[in-house]
Amino acid sequence: MSKTLVIIGGGPAGLMAAEVAIDAGLSVSVYEQMPSLGRKFLMAGRGGLNLSHSMASEPFMAQYGESGNWLRPMIEAFNPHALKTWSEGLGQPVFIGSSGRIFPESFKTSPLLRAWLRRLDEKGVSFHLKHRWLGWNEQGQLKFDHEGRDVVVQTDATVLALGGGSWAKLGSNGLWQEILQTNGVMVDPLEPSNMGFHVFWSEVLKERFAGQPIKNVDLKFEDQHSRGDLMITAEGIEGGAVYALSGTIRDSLVENKPVELLVDLRPDLDAESLQAKFEKLKKSLSLSNKLRRIGLSPPAIALLREQALASLSVGQLMALIKAVPLKITASQPIDRAISSAGGVRLDEVDENLMLKTVPSVFVAGEMLDWEAPTGGFLLQACFATGRKAGEGVVIFLA
């Protein structure tokens, strides 16, 4: 009889581990607490499923910060090219967008997930939905709650792929932290990552511009820059450019440091060129008209007008356009974040992702303590660690 593997968590990391293990001849069952699989993965495709990124290997790995060296062998073994081939194998060719990001041609998760689940089903993976993992009993068996009933499962190995702690309604609620901690596994608390921040806005800005982007700005926090769109929300700011700095900003807020973000509203022009353009305009034009003519959009002008402009010289106004200060008061809560930081500490698993304190139990995906910006780096690492955990189980059971 073939050895058994139970995978808990039916997101991209768990499904990838399932595929590797079934291909190696194990008997694989996936347990998932929600009534369907891959809910967060489906949500990830709502605005375009960004599977990975086409940038060169070194800058790619730098996106993972301190965990880059730890993730490197796994991402090199299952790199963006391998991910592309895998997606094509599911009938989902990919394309590289203008920003270098990799998307499936359908742009959505659903065709890819459907094809993947069909293939796993045909290979013999069994799926058990509405099974909420509760931990282990005294015999070391897995305990689940299935619609109010206790279910106990005996297995040769387990992969935990329970996700992080954002968007709890999609299933990944982080409740596994307590189970693992009581079993002696060190877990760093889950914190928001790739999230927006609170900024105090005037009523005018909030009412007229919440939900509107300011296109192509440069954001500066400490010595870090990020370029992209800044989305104004009723509570503050969001968007890719903000997410890229979110880890550093979050850490400063946690340390109670004052956080001021500088927004360059015209990053392609220096202050002198901007001033030359401004001074060529007719004196009779209103300030708003002049600002529009030097390339500021209505939400950008509104952002600038949150500052006291009346007594500024032209030079000071141009300098302000290049560095509008935004005082950040708080992070958005984890539930509204794209992903989470924290999780199972990386030194708690061996090189095959097996827990050192709970042998035969492997960990994959976002529940491990690495962090990355949006841009496809999250899914790439979830797939790569899912594969590694699946391979680790195969080695362990051999």
Ligand SMILES: Cc1cc2nc3c(=O)[nH]c(=O)nc-3n(C[C@H](O)[C@H](O)[C@H](O)COP(=O)(O)OP(=O)(O)OC[C@H]3O[C@@H](n4cnc5c(N)ncnc54)[C@H](O)[C@@H]3O)c2cc1C
């Ligand atoms: C709005 C949004 C957009 C995103 N867009 C992108 C993107 O474009 N590109 C990108 O790279 N990343 C994106 N992400 C992030 C990406 O979706 C996640 O990083 C990824 O899904 C994590 O995969 P995972 O398999 O580790 O965990 P998950 O996908 O979170 O799956 C974990 C599974 O475990 C199950 N589970 C949890 N606890 C239990 C339990 N006790 N018992 C049983 N089952 C349990 C959950 O129900 C869930 O199905 C986005 C996320 C969000 C929220």
